Amino acid sequence: xxxxxxxxxxxxxxxxxxxxxxxxxxxxxxxxxxxxxxxxxxxxxxxxxxxxxxxxxxxxxxxxxxxxxxxxxxxxxxxxxxxxxxxxxxxxxxxxxxxxxxxxxxxxxxxxx
Amino acid sequence: xxxxxxxxxxxxxxxxxxxxxxxxxxxxxxxxxxxxxxxxxxxxxxxxxxxxxxxxxxxxxxxxxxxxxxxxxxxxxxxxxxxxxxxxxxxxxxxxxxxxxxxxxxxxxxx
Numbered sequence: 712x713x714x715x716x717x718x719x720x721x722x723x724x725x726x727x728x729x730x731x732x733x734x735x736x737x738x739x740x741x742x743x744x745x746x747x748x749x750x751x752x753x754x755x756x757x758x759x760x761x762x763x764x765x766x767x768x769x770x771x772x773x774x775x776x777x778x779x780x781x782x783x784x785x786x787x788x789x790x791x792x793x794x795x796x797x798x799x800x801x802x803x804x805x806x807x808x809x810x811x812x813x814x815x816x817x818x819x820x821x822x823x824x
Numbered sequence: 825x826x827x828x829x830x831x832x833x834x835x836x837x838x839x840x841x842x843x844x845x846x847x848x849x850x851x852x853x854x855x856x857x858x859x860x861x862x863x864x865x866x867x868x869x870x871x872x873x874x875x876x877x878x879x880x881x882x883x884x885x886x887x888x889x890x891x892x893x894x895x896x897x898x899x900x901x902x903x904x905x906x907x908x909x910x911x912x913x914x915x916x917x918x919x920x921x922x923x924x925x926x927x928x929x930x931x932x933x934x935x
Contacts, residue, residue: 715867751832753912753927754868769922801867809923810856810916815867 713737717802717816724792724823732787732819734802742805743785744769744813745777747798754801760785761808792823827851830913830926838934843900847913847926850894854915854924857889859898862910862928871911872898903933 718733736743744759756769758777766777774796776788785804789796799820803813830847837843845859855876860868872887874880874896880887886899896915900907913926 751927753925754914754923756922759922803867808919810919810921812858812870812873813868813923815869817867818865 715802715804715814715816717800717819719819720817721820722822724789724821726792726794726823728792730789730792732789732800732802732821734785734787734816735783736785736802736804736814737783738804738806738814739782740804740806740814741782742808743779744803744805744809745775745785745787746801746803747771748801748818749798757787757800789821794823797821797823825850827924828913828915828926831929832927834930834932836932836934837903839903839905841903841933843898843903843907843931843933845898845900845911845913845929845931847896847915848894849896849915849924851915851917851924852891852894853917854891855918856916857887857896858914858923859885859887860912860914862912864909868912905933905935907931908933 715736741762745757746754760766760779802816828849857874859872861871862868877891884901888897910928910930912928914923
């Protein structure tokens with residue numbers, strides 16, 4: 712099994728550009744989340760989904776959109792990139808919810824210049 | 825004050841030593857406690873999972889939860905250079921609640 716697959720691994724954007732970070736899992740997990748990780752700040756939840764067609768905001772949702780049309784895929788869209796969105800982004804999935812533990816992808820390193 | 829406090833380190837110890845990593849928390853409603861290991865430029869991976877109080881052992885790793893003191897620990901016996909990583913604690917009040925994360929402790933095991 713591939714687990715959680717994120718693409719791309721690296722990306723450089725100019726301020727104001729938009730892009731979509733892709734996330735796919737093959738474990739039939741209903742619960743999926745997007746986190747960003749910044750030095751000294753740990754993991755912060757951006758958006759999450761409890762199943763296809765259902766999404767909700769996390770701690771830092773501004774500037775990001777998500778959709779969940781299938782169980783497998785959970786893309787994260789940056790609407791108009793800002794330097795403050797320079798970060799490492801992780802997608803994670805869970806069978807029963809975050810309290811049972813996540814499987815993480817390998818991350819996308821995003822730099823906004 | 826953060827809900828979960830974790831010393832960022834780095835913590836540097838010689839190979840073979842016993843390592844103790846800790847987190848303190850303020851929310852007495854937390855019931856689920858986890859430790860994740862994150863190697864450089866990789867995603868976190870779930871290492872240990874504990875529900876409520878007590879100890880849990882898995883090979884060289886022991887997770888301990890003291891709810892009365894709001895304190896959790898991860899012990900690593902016979903530490904190896906391959907244990908060098910950042911260790912993140914995470915906790916949750918239940919299925920309708922998100923995980924609250926510590927900032928992570930960077931551990932370095934010197935050969």
